[in-house]
Amino acid sequence: MARAELAEMLSLVPAVLHAPHRYLWSSYDPEADVLYVNFKKPAHATDSELTDDDVIVRYEGDEVIGYTILHASRRGPGPGDDASV
Numbered sequence: 001m002a003r004a005e006l007a008e009m010l011s012l013v014p015a016v017l018h019a020p021h022r023y024l025w026s027s028y029d030p031e032a033d034v035l036y037v038n039f040k041k042p043a044h045a046t047d048s049e050l051t052d053d054d055v056i057v058r059y060e061g062d063e064v065i066g067y068t069i070l071h072a073s074r075r076g077p078g079p080g081d082d083a084s085v
Helices: 002-010 013-017
Strands: 025-029 033-036 047-050 055-060 064-068
Touching: none
Parallel strands: none
Antiparallel strands: 025 033, 033 064, 047 055, 055 064
């Protein structure tokens, strides 16, 4: 079990390495099914845009400072699911 969880966490490494500022904070609200991803703390968005796939891109000036991912549980396999299916 721990190895499977570790493999999932290790799959996040490329995202962190390519994130602005090389930092990444996240939190998930299961009631709203929203995943918040921030590249900067504190993050004070001055603008945002909603993409066609229900992701809110948050900006501070011209810099992307985070994403708000709506319907997060519908995106990809969940814990214990077979990612190869």
